[in-house]
Amino acid sequence: MKDKLKAITCELLAQSLLAWDLTGRVQSENDDAITVACHATRIRIEPAPAGLPFRWIVTINGRKRGAISLVAVLRQIRTALDPGYTASRVRIAPLPAPPA
Amino acid sequence: MIGALVITGFLGSGKTTLLRHLLGQREFSRTAVIINEFGEVGLDHELVEASADSFIELTTGCLCCKVRSDLVATIEELLKRRDRNEVPPFTRIVIETSGLADPAPILQTLIAEPGIAGRIALAGVVTTVDGVNGASTLDREYISVKQVALADRLVLTKSDLAGAAAPPLLNRLAELNAAAPVAFAHHGKVDPRVFEGDALDARARPVDIDSWLVGAAGSHAHLHERHDTEIQTCATVREEPIRAVALTLFLETLAEHCGGGLLRLKGIVNIAECPDRPAVVHGVQHVFHPPAWLARWPSEDRRSRIVCITRRIPRRWIELLLDALDIEVTSVSDRR
Numbered sequence: 001m002k003d004k005l006k007a008i009t010c011e012l013l014a015q016s017l018l019a020w021d022l023t024g025r026v027q028s029e030n031d032d033a034i035t036v037a038c039h040a041t042r043i044r045i046e047p048a049p050a051g052l053p054f055r056w057i058v059t060i061n062g063r064k065r066g067a068i069s070l071v072a073v074l075r076q077i078r079t080a081l082d083p084g085y086t087a088s089r090v091r092i093a094p095l096p097a098p099p100a
Numbered sequence: 101m102i103g104a105l106v107i108t109g110f111l112g113s114g115k116t117t118l119l120r121h122l123l124g125q126r127e128f129s130r131t132a133v134i135i136n137e138f139g140e141v142g143l144d145h146e147l148v149e150a151s152a153d154s155f156i157e158l159t160t161g162c163l164c165c166k167v168r169s170d171l172v173a174t175i176e177e178l179l180k181r182r183d184r185n186e187v188p189p190f191t192r193i194v195i196e197t198s199g200l201a202d203p204a205p206i207l208q209t210l211i212a213e214p215g216i217a218g219r220i221a222l223a224g225v226v227t228t229v230d231g232v233n234g235a236s237t238l239d240r241e242y243i244s245v246k247q248v249a250l251a252d253r254l255v256l257t258k259s260d261l262a263g264a265a266a267p268p269l270l271n272r273l274a275e276l277n278a279a280a281p282v283a284f285a286h287h288g289k290v291d292p293r294v295f296e297g298d299a300l301d302a303r304a305r306p307v308d309i310d311s312w313l314v315g316a317a318g319s320h321a322h323l324h325e326r327h328d329t330e331i332q333t334c335a336t337v338r339e340e341p342i343r344a345v346a347l348t349l350f351l352e353t354l355a356e357h358c359g360g361g362l363l364r365l366k367g368i369v370n371i372a373e374c375p376d377r378p379a380v381v382h383g384v385q386h387v388f389h390p391p392a393w394l395a396r397w398p399s400e401d402r403r404s405r406i407v408c409i410t411r412r413i414p415r416r417w418i419e420l421l422l423d424a425l426d427i428e429v430t431s432v433s434d435r436r
Contacts, residue, residue, distance in 0.1 A: 005431060008424045015417040019357065055432070070428050071349050074357065087356075098377050098393040 002032075002047075009045070009070065010034050016074060020082050038081045045073055103223030104175075104193040104210050105295070110237050110244040111199030113228040114257030117288040119196050127292040132178055132190040134171070136198045171195070171209055175216045193220065202243060203227075203250050204363065208387040222382075222389075226295070227251035227280075229273065231264030238272060248273060249331050249409050250364050250384075251280045253295070259284040278333055279366075279407060331363070334415040336422060338404040341372035346429040347381070347391075350422050354408075355386040361413045362386070367406035368394075381406070 006028065013036055014026040024038030033046040042061055048054040054066030056073050060080045067073045078085050109115045119135075122128045181187045197203060203225060210222040227247045230237060234256070237244045248254065254273055259265050265284060273282060283294040347369055354362050365383040378397050382389040408418055 002431075005424070005427045008420060008427060012417070012420040012424045015414050015420055016357075018414050019417045055428070069349060070424055071353050071356075074353060078357065096391070096393075098374050 006032065006034065009073075012070070013045075013077070016077070017081075020078055020085070022081055024081070036077060036081075041080055043077055043080060045077075101221045102179075102191065102193060102219060104195060104220050105223045106195045106197065106203060106206060106210070106225045107228065108197045108201065108203045108206075108225065108247045108251075109199065109228030109255075110230070110241060110247060113199065113230045113234070113237075113244075114255075114285065114288065115196050115199070115228050118226075118228055118255060118257065118285060118290065119194065121285075121289050122194070122292055122295075125292040127295070128192075128194075130188060130191045132182075132187070132193045134174055134178075134193065134195045136171075136196065136201065171206065172213050172215055175220060179216070179219060192223070200243060203247055204360075204384050207250070207364075207384040211382070211384060211389045212387045224252040224295075225250055226253045226255055228255045228257050228285075229269075231256045231258040231269070231284075232261050235266070235269045235272060238276075245276060245331060246363065248276045248280075249333075251277055254280045254282045255285050255290055256282055257285045257288070260286045276331060276333075277409070331409065331411050332413070332415055334408045334410060334418055336404075336406045336408070336419055338370075338422070341370040341375055342404055342422070342426055343372045343429045343433065344374075344379075346422070346426040347371065347379070349425045349429070351381060351383065351388055353421055353425070354418070355383070355388065358386075358410065358413050360385055361411045363409040363411060365406065365408050367404070368398075369404040369406065370402050375402070378402075 010026055010028045013034060017024050017026065017036075017038065022038055024036060027035050027037075029035055031046070033044050036043040036045070044059040046057050046059075048057045048066060052066060054068055056067040056070075058065050058067050058073055058076045060076065065076060067076055075087055079087055107115050107119060116135075119133065123131060123133065175193065178187065178190075178193070182189060195206065197206060207222060207225065209216075210220055211217065227250070229244075229248065234244075238248070254277070256265050256269075256273075270282065273280075281294075283290050351365075354365065362383070362385055364385075365381065365388075367381045369379045369381060371377075371379050374393070376397075377393045377395065380392045380394060406422070410418070
C-alpha cells in the first residue's frame with residue numbers, strides 16, 4: 001500500500017504541474033520521499049513520522065510544514081509554485097448518511 | 101419540488117421558437133416561463149404566447165452577469181405569488197437564457213442559492229443548436245461550445261432545411277458532449293415527450309441519471325475522452341466502491357483546483373459504506389449540489405461512474421486524484 005501510494009502520488013504531482021500550467025520535475029527518491037523542482041523552488045514530500053497529527057511533511061525551500069492529507073499537500077505545493085493561485089476556502093459537505 | 105428547465109443556445113439558434121412550440125403542448129401546461137433578454141427593449145417575450153395556465157416573466161440584462169440578484173429575485177417573487185394564489189399554480193419553470201449567456205452561473209444559482217434551492221430543482225439543460233449554421237458558430241463563438249458542453253439534451257433546430265444536421269455537425273456535438281441525446285426540431289416543432297426525464301419528471305428524480313450516463317455506460321472500465329478545442333468529457337468508471345471521505349476530498353479538490361475549468365460534474369457512486377444505495381453527485385464549476393442518495397440502483401450496473409466536462413484539465417489528473425485519495429483514505433482506515 002505504501003509503495004502504491006507513493007507511486008500514484010508521484011504521478012499525480014507530475015500531472016498537477018501540467019494542470020496548473022507549470023514546468024517542473026517530479027522525482028521519486030530512494031527513501032520514502034518525493035521531490036518537486038520548479039524554477040528556483042525545491043519541495044520535498046515525505047510521510048510524517050508516527051505520532052504526529054499529520055500524514056505528510058512538506059518541506060518547501062527548507063521550511064517544514066505538516067499536511068493532513070494529499071489535498072493539503074496539493075494546496076501547499078500550488079501555493080508555493082503558482083503565483084496566480086489563491087487557496088480556496090471551498091469545502092464540500094460530507095456525504096450525509098443515507099435515510100433509513 | 102418544482103423542476104426548472106433551462107433552455108439555452110446561441111443567438112438565432114431557435115430557443116424562442118422551441119419555447120413557443122412547447123408552451124402550446126399539453127405536457128408543458130402549468131409552466132412559469134422566465135425569459136432573459138439582453139438589451140433595453142426585449143422582443144422575445146412578445147413572440148411567445150402562453151396558455152391560460154402558464155405565464156411569462158421577463159428579465160433584461162445579461163442573466164449570467166446578474167444572475168445572483170435578478171434570477172433569484174424573479175424566482176422568489178414567482179414562488180410568493182404562487183403561494184398567494186396570485187398566479188396559476190405552476191408545476192415547472194422554464195428559463196430561456198439570452199443567446200450570449202454562459203449557462204454555468206445560472207445552473208449554480210439553481211443548485212445552490214439558499215433562497216430557492218429548497219423549492220426548485222434543476223431539472224435539466226436543453227441547448228438548441230442551429231442545424232444549418234451550428235458548425236460555424238461553434239468554430240467562432242466559445243460561449244456556444246460551452247452551451248453545448250453543459251447540456252443534458254441538445255435540440256438541433258431547422259432540421260427541415262436543406263443541408264441541416266449534416267454528419268460533421270452531429271459528430272462535433274458528439275465529441276463535445278457525448279452524454280447529451282440529440283432531438284431534431286422540424287419547422288420549430290419537437291415532440292415534447294423527448295423532454296420526459298427533464299422538466300416533466302423533475303420531482304421524481306433529483307437528476308436524470310440515465311441520459312447523462314449514456315456516454316459513460318459503455319463496456320470499457322477505464323477512461324473515455326472526447327475533446328473539441330480545449331473541452332473534454334471524461335468518464336471515470338470504478339469497479340470497486342469508493343469510500344465516502346475519499347469522494348468528499350475528491351470533489352473538494354476538483355472545486356479548489358479546477359475552478360472554471362470544471363464545467364460540469366455528474367456522477368453515480370458506489371459508496372463503500374453503503375453499497376446498496378448509490379450516491380448521486382452533481383456540480384457546476386465550483387458549486388456542488390448536496391450529494392443525494394437514490395433509493396436503489398437504477399440497473400444491475402453498480403460501478404461508480406463520474407462524468408466530468410472540463411476545460412484544460414488533464415483527464416489523467418482527474419483519474420489519478422480519485423485513485424490517490426481512495427488509496428490514502430483506505431490506508432488510514434485500515435490502520436485504525
